[in-house]
Amino acid sequence: MNIAYSPCPNDTFVFHALAHGLIEGAPELEVQYADIDITNTLAAKGEGPEVMKISFAALPYVIDDYALIPCGGALGRGCGPLILTAGEKNPGDLAGKTVAVPSERSTAYMLFRFWAKQMMPESLPVIKVMPFDDIMPAVQEGRVDAGLVIHEARFTYQNYDLNMMEDLGDWWEKDTGLPIPLGAIIAKRSLDAEKITEWVRASVDYAWEHPESSKDYVMEHAQEMSVDVAESHIDLYVNEFTRDLGEDGFAAVESLLSRAAEENIVPSFDLSKLRK
Structure with a gap:
């Protein structure tokens, strides 16, 4: 098989x-x-x-x-994608700004779309698809305003001096009560x-x-x-x-x-x- x-x-x-x-x-x-x-x-x-x-x-x-x-x-539960920024920012700061994502056909992207619509309905972010491994360096270097990361990045984003704006897994669980x-x-x-x-x-x-x-x-x-x-x-x-x-x-x-x-x-x- x-x-x-x-x-x-x-x-x-x-x-x-x-x-x-x-x-x-x-x-x-x-x-x-x-x-x-x-x-x-x-x-x-x-x-x-x-x-x-x-x-x-x-x-x-x-x-x-x-x-x-x-x-x-x-x-x-507790295993969702993260939105990362360089420096402290609020969700509203991303309105109209560029956010890097690893794919537009992923659960992470779906959750980001749901979250962004709730947080900034008047001016959604601009999406830039980028290889997963490039996202954290791009956020750190200021090439994008935020990044959506998955998997082991949950454990390593601190190595890039990045801040977690939102854990979309936590957000989804609070919003729906579901895994x-x-x-x-x-x-x-x-x-x-x-x-x-x-x-x-x-x-x-x-x-x-x-x-x-x-x-x-x-x-x-x-x-x-x-x-x-x-x-x-x-x-x-x-x-x-x-x-x-x-x-x-x-x-x-x-x-x-x-x-x-x-x-x-x-x-x-x-x-x-x-x-x-």
């Missing part, structure tokens, strides 16, 4: 057992390591592997062809989604039961990340929603995507397809 997921510690931790033939009855995997922007694009073009990790924000574009697998993804949906596992609808769910869930369980087993695999792909940062990354993004979306998880996804569709950030789609 062909699968694509990122080299980030949470994905390699979750899929270690499945990728190494440790799940009884599961097929051999052909793994492609790809950042989520790449898998989002592959899925939208219909050119991707049978199973992929994509952003929940990309799901409306592919829901007719891919089923949402209710485990293996990334949702949670924040980040990354989704999808599978082509021609496959047996129940079997894939069973295998992925077993891989999650194995990861938790044998945390030392995946350590070398995680660090091999951790892109020069320190062990402490990699472990913090796993602790933040691998949680009960990784094992099972459950009602709260599905409600969070439905709330995020229905709101995005209402505001024309994503195309309208049949919400019931998220559960089938």
